């Protein structure tokens with residue numbers, strides 16, 4: 446393996462999902478729903494295949510999807526973007542993140558991330574030769590230490606890569622925090638790459654796209670996808686919204702990474718994004734119920750559960766159960782209890798910082814969530 450990837454192991458999600466299968470454990474680890482996406486979206490995909498929409502798509506997205514993304518973005522943020530010049534469709538948000546980093550970051554540029562961070566960030570920054578600067582968000586609130594953030598900005602800082610609602614903690618960046626990041630970026634000419642794939646799963650407060658704050662659109666890449674909102678994580682449809690001067694770099698990287706994304710799925714994605722508001726309301730209602738089952742259950746088992754405002758994840762402190770760290774706890778949980786969670790130490794530059802925390806997901810049917818809680822109550 447090339448040096449730039451030497452330090453990375455098999456992703457934790459792959460590791461944990463295969464252990465779940467091996468031990469017959471209930472998988473509250475990898476974030477994928479165990480229920481299916483809506484029929485109208487699946488039917489749109491079947492129709493597109495039958496209609497012969499099966500050859501290469503236009504590189505930066507089929508026109509109807511670019512338009513549907515722009516319409517959705519306007520509804521969500523009030524921003525009017527040009528679907529032809531400011532929207533790029535990618536194979537999942539993970540590719541959008543990679544195309545953004547590879548298309549806009551030079552070797553040696555500094556990029557700031559907030560730990561715990563999604564695992565692809567570090568690997569992709571490493572592939573681009575970027576220098577990672579890291580700020581840690583600490584429990585119980587995981588709020589942004591603004592002074593510390595200011596102190597690591599240098600003349601080489603090119604971008605901040607952020608994520609709200611935040612995986613794994615469920616933290617949502619507040620208007621005040623986003624305002625402070627905005628001032629910092631404008632004063633120091635820093636770009637923002639904002640991963641917002643959980644934007645429709647915001648429960649305790651309203652999601653704010655940093656691109657919509659004054660002065661920010663011109664320096665922001667907003668990254669999103671279909672998977673979480675439509676319970677279709679295997680479709681791998683993502684996108685990047687950015688002003689033309691940034692879109693150019695993103696599209697150049699995308700052209701040579703994957704060239705184009707699955708054509709029929711893009712047509713179906715356009716239909717999905719035009720879902721009525723009631724779809725999104727129902728999604729939130731369903732997830733609120735699931736979240737209550739898991740959070741109340743974890744509390745009754747004896748975990749300290751940290752507040753999660755968005756995403757379909759919650760983070761807990763496992764130390765009441767006496768295992769030495771998050772990895773040991775997750776191993777015990779799989780083998781002795783039959784439940785899978787994700788150890789969070791893999792989401793930190795310094796793994797020590799995550800040793801007390803594990804992540805559970807509630808993107809599972811209510812019966813599964815209840816059984817997992819029952820197993821933990823019995824055996825932990």
Ligand code: GLN
Nearest residue numbers: 458459474475476477612
């Ligand atoms: N985003 C999902 C999670 O955090 C996992 C995606 C993956 O398996 N790479 O659980």
